[in-house]
Amino acid sequence: MKKMIWLAFPLLAIALIVGVYNIFSAYWSENTSGLLPLSGQVIVIDPGHGGVDGGSSSREGLMEDEVALEISFRLRDYLQSAGALVLMTREEDVDLAAPSTEGLRNRKVEDLQKRVQLINESGSDLFISLHLNAGSSNWRGAQTFYNPAFTESQMMAETVQGELTRQLENTNRKAAGVNNIYMLDSAEIPGLLIEAGFLSNPEEAGRFEDEEYLDQMAASIYQGLARHFDADQ
Template sequence: GALVIMTRETDVDLADTGLKGYSKRKVQDLKRRLDLINESEADFFATIHLNAIPSPRWKGAQTFYSTNFKDNKRAAKLIQDELRRNLENTDRKAKPANSIYLLKHTNKPGVLIEIGFLSNPEEEANLKQEVYQEKVAASIYEGILRYFTNEQKFWNK
């Protein structure tokens, strides 16, 4: 089995309670999550987020990776492959993103997974459903499992 370390289990940041200002809180939260990742003995990290932008037209889950570690691309593509296979509303592909703070500064392989757009009403409704959440979780699990078992099927496509 895998030992999972959660940086957050609720929608509350890791910044000091008394710290004022959105930007300051965001920076401190990111630095603390980065420290948790880097100081852990984890072999891999997955940071999971919900997306939102002004337009409601965008939808779909997408996995991002840094090119800092060779295996990040493979992990991202395996996870994205599972998301595309299991979620009817997702046709996005894994994408490099070297400017994302957590991906850029970690000392171990990992990915960032945007599991959907809260700004899309249909997707927001899906994200609130337990069945859909289980599909998302199972997709991420299967992708990570394929990564750790060094599945070669992906590379033969």
């Protein structure tokens, strides 16, 4: 009988410790989640292109992959300072294809597949893929795209686009739902693809060489996300 009592005592002590720990964890989570606007959010930032695929370019040779990465670094800093855990698909001028993969087309396909795989396996709440557009030299302005299958993506896109319009004061474009972008179609979590502007527009391309403008772009995206999650509270 004494042996059974002594065996039961440590089990009871462990159960008590676990119970106290769970109560403390719940209390801590409840009382610290509101300290920062994005506390508890896990976000993937995907700077478009990289490596052998530089993306679009300006007349002066400014490359999409370089600008997307610069904006991404700034956005990461804003998000982290607001309490989010941020993952990036790349932090250097590289693609995600295997070194043994040959041919530009094959590398681009594998690169996109690896990015989507990273997003889907990351356990993240959302992703932001950053790009720059190209087309007519008269076209300009940032635009946010989303997969209409995700209601949260639409609400998030409209809020972010609203901040881009309000703060940058150089676009009247609207958030757009699309069904033909591989990353948006294949990702299993809400997300946005943001075209930050047109490198084919000489005036707008020049702004992407301005450090202050890059920071303003990142701040606009961050504030749109912060507003979105604040509205969800």
